[in-house]
Amino acid sequence: MANELWPLFEIEVMSKTLMIIGAGHEQVPAIKMAVEMGYRVLTTDRNPEAPGVVHAHCFELVSTGDKEGNLEAARKHGIAGVMTLGSETAVPVVAHIAQVLGLPGFSEETAYKATNKNAMRAAFEAFGVPAPVSRPALTLEEVEAFAEAHGFPLVLKPSDCSGQRGTTRVDAGEGLEAALESALRFSTDGRAIVETFCEGIEINVTAAVVAGEVHFLSLSDRITAEPPHFGIAIEHISPPQVDEEMAEAIREASRLAIKAIGLTDGIAYPQVIASPKGPRVIEIAVRIPGGHMREVAWYRSGVDMIEIAIRQAMGDEDPWGSCRRIPAAAALSVKFITELDCPDHGGRRVVSIDGLEGARALPGVHLVRLYLKEGDVIPRLDSSAARFGAVIATGADREAACRLAMEAVGKIHYPLAG
Ligand SMILES: Nc1ncnc2c1ncn2[C@@H]1O[C@H](COP(=O)(O)OP(=O)(O)O)[C@@H](O)[C@H]1O
């Protein structure tokens, strides 16, 4: 007998539900892929108009950082798995839900060590992970005492934030107070971390950890902006410019960092500086990074970490082996477009945008994006979120990929008013 409710009923009983925390731009690719893989997808966000909402089967209005609210939504929908991507605030929430409901994932303790920089450094110390010398900081006296003991330059950061917010390099005593204030302002646990500055080439690492085994996906140079835009990536280039001996030392330090935070299943994102004295692990995240690091890993390894993460969350028996593979690219550049690409913009507005199609037509260019609209003001580069565009290009080697990315950026025009 015809029953117009039947198709809905069928979805309810036939498909297992995957909960993806956050429905913003960063989460859209995962929501879409999980739907394509046949799962029923529940997403949550504090914004009912977040772009991922329309792609999911169901939605609950809950903020990504709200542990109990998300747990309630998870229970209501009888989820079989939970994950997030891009969002650091959702990491402890994912762990909480997985732990309480007994779903695949990592522990709350691991989530804490991966999101609180002071706890992470304590774990690093216990396992002998090479890292900058650091200590928790609350007062100017503590920071001054650290400077006295270790000298300049120093780095001050919030204990638990991401996206390079409130992060400053300090070269002399007079900069300490403002840097501490900025770090504390962005910290949600009310603490900062002060550490020695590590000179060297910065390398971002991505890996899939499956049943304790570490599968490296990519190593890439993280080209960062000069102070005051400290630490913000303006380009990712892979392969990195380090030799194989250093690359292996970086992989070894990454393995140790993964062990130190107790991660046995999940995506790991160690951030390492290849210093003259060897690798120094700046931090490690346990999530799919934002800012197109997914594509760096995907094009270089052939494996999409979103697919791995979905398979892991849903308890796939072989999340690594069952993933689809594309041919790996020899080299890749992700070039971000920021205020540094338009000097003297002085808060000016974008009058018009064109050239995107021309840039996309270049062979070897895989993505061209401008997040600005006509009428928007060029944002100040104070965190990674203020990058307003990106180009991804692959090539036969680093130089070719970087050259092509620059050529694509050069084709995009966005004249400014005034
Ligand atoms: N001790 C350090 N030495 C050198 N550079 C650092 C140091 N700490 C941070 N940075 C720079 O700042 C960036 C952001 O620091 P990180 O600890 O990764 O914070 P976030 O969680 O905001 O990404 C790093 O990617 C790196 O470029």
Ligand SMILES: [Mg+2]
């Ligand atoms: Mg970082």
